[in-house]
Amino acid sequence: MKYEQQIGYRYPKGRFAMVSVYAFTGAAILASTIFSLLLFLSIDENPMMQALFGGLAIIFEAGKFYAWYEYGERRAHRNYTGALTALVFYLVLAAISIGGSVGGINSATNSAQSHISVEQAKVEAYNRQIASIDKQIELNNMAAQKYIEMERIATGVSRIQEQNKKLREEQQRLATERDSLPPVAQGSVIGLIDSLAKAFGTTSSQAQLGLVVFLSILLDFFAAFFVGLIGEENRFRHFFRRNDGITLANVRDIDLEPAGYLPHLKEEEELEMPASIEPEEPKSLLEQVSDALKGHQVTCTKKAVAKQFRLSAEEVDNVFEELTELGLVGKKANHHYHWIGQAEAV
Structure with missing residues (x-):
């Protein structure tokens, strides 16, 4: 049995290790639950429906990790049919959870992206106004050229120059307002998405989707790993307590040496044993x-x-x-x- 083999070379994990494992597990489960809630709560704006969908998300998350824990328990007891059933339940709930995490993380990234888009839209609006003034000045210059050809400089050209002066003042004012806008703060996630899009030669939306799916799957597997680790450690602790009085002979029966066993001391004891004393034959x-x-x-x-x-x-x-x-x-x-x-x- 695998727990018998482990007794010879390790002890149950200490308090610090178990506190760390439980902290990581709780944080991962909480993050996965929050992301699922972000998706389920956005389905309906009715408070009662939001409460129902939020409870459903929590049930799915709790059931998913319990199904994974149960899978480890049944596999350890060699109940492979039950283990397969628990694994199927886990995979179904994990698919729902990953979908919820994808929606939640995607919603958060879209919010950051929309803020940047709004700020960029303001800058683009100023640029369009400045460009339209440039076109108006260009048209005025063409009209002034016509007046020069018609030798009506005193009447037509002077009026056009006055208009161009006002347009340039307006253009300068718009440029000042545009430049006074606060710089668009690009978050680290948006920068990462842009870098991935350039690295893989794809669009920002596709890079964002790939990153979100990867993070959702990683979060789910991270939590499942620590849940399985807790179950395995609990089973080993139970076996270790039940067999706390295991003797050196028991350990030899499973071809293991206990921690701290010194072979040369045993050899010296065998040499000191009188030859006349024959060891008792082991009972059948x-x-x-x-x-x-x-x-x-x-x-x-x-x-x-x-x-x-x-x-x-x-x-x-x-x-x-x-x-x-x-x-x-x-x-x-x-x-x-x-x-x-x-x-x-x-």
Whole structure:
């Protein structure tokens, strides 16, 4: 079992590590929930409908991460059918959550983009007015040329020059107002979107969509990873507490050495052991089970014996058949076993 293998080289995570894991998990789940709420709350402006859609978003988010936690639990217990069912539920809810995150992040980026667009529109309006004045001055100059050709400089040209003077003053005023506008503050996200668009040779809208989808998927997988880590650590802690008294012999049985084990000290102890003292032969599995049942260390059921000695279904069946043949265990009318404990040797 994988937890037996872990006991030999690691201990449960400390308080700081677990606090950090829970903090990261909570922050990721909260961010994912907020982005989903931004999308669901924009569906309807009715306060009651917003409350219903907001509750639905929270239920989806909580159910999604619980489904992922349940997937890890069932897979650890080798319930692969249940694990597949939990995984399907998670994938469906994750798709909804990623869609909500995409909508929420996209809404936030669009708000920043719209602010920049409004400021740029003001500048463009001034530029258009200045350009129209340039065209008017150009037309006036063409008319003045006609008056010069007609030798009506005193009447026509003087009037046109006066108009051009007023137009240039208006143009200068507009340019001053345009230049006095505060500079458009481009946020880091908008700058990143523009850089991605230039790097991949695409439009800003497509680069924005790709960035938003990537961030949404990354946020969801980030939270799912830490939820799975919490579940795995809880299962290991439970196994570690249950097997806190594991001996060196138990560790050797799983081909592991405990932390701090020094092989040379063991070799010295073996050399110091008198040669006349022969080590006792290890008891057979049947004898161990018989002693445990006789001393009431375990109840006389296949499930309890299999759990205590970590036996497979076939092995525990064989043990109970041998105990029944030896008359140590009897079977009741309801097919339950009970300890008899006859004097016959095992």
